[in-house]
Amino acid sequence: MDNDTMEVHSTLEKVGITNDPVLLKALTTELGMKASHSRNRIILHIASNPREYFTAKEIYNKLITEIPSLSKATVYNTLNILKERNILKDIKTTDQKETRFYLSLSSTIAHFKCNKCNQVYPIQLDEIKDILKDKLGEEWRTKSIEIIYSGACNNCSQKLSKENLDTLYDSTHKENNL
8 A cells, every 4th residue: 555545544533534335325424414426426535535625616526537427516415514523624814715625634734825826835833832831831722723825826826927926916915024
């Protein structure tokens, strides 16, 4: 088994998802969903791409050729149930027009949101809990930490001139510019 396959299996286990049809049916029932092929494929698609941020539209477009009967409502409802059960978390894009979902594998995560292309990238910051413990003391109990950085991603930075980058930063986050 290669590293990617092992990571997918590990991810599936962390969030209680299995590719065994009987166990997957039990999981969907436990989550309050009617078990169906469409929901199972949505869940497996998400778990098979543990580092991705995705919109409902992207999942729909990826799976519609495989499942012609798939409805957008099924995708949205499945994502919302998974979010309610803390299997998924969501983040709005910089322009607030889209919601991107991601697997809730860690209680400590940072995101980088590109102000130009609206992509969101994960940044793992496990050591932040220790830093907070040092700053706040032992009395504080942190359940989860979410940090959002914004700016221009590597791809957009390379495409934009320095002047355009400064404009991008100034127009979107004047008060938070570093």
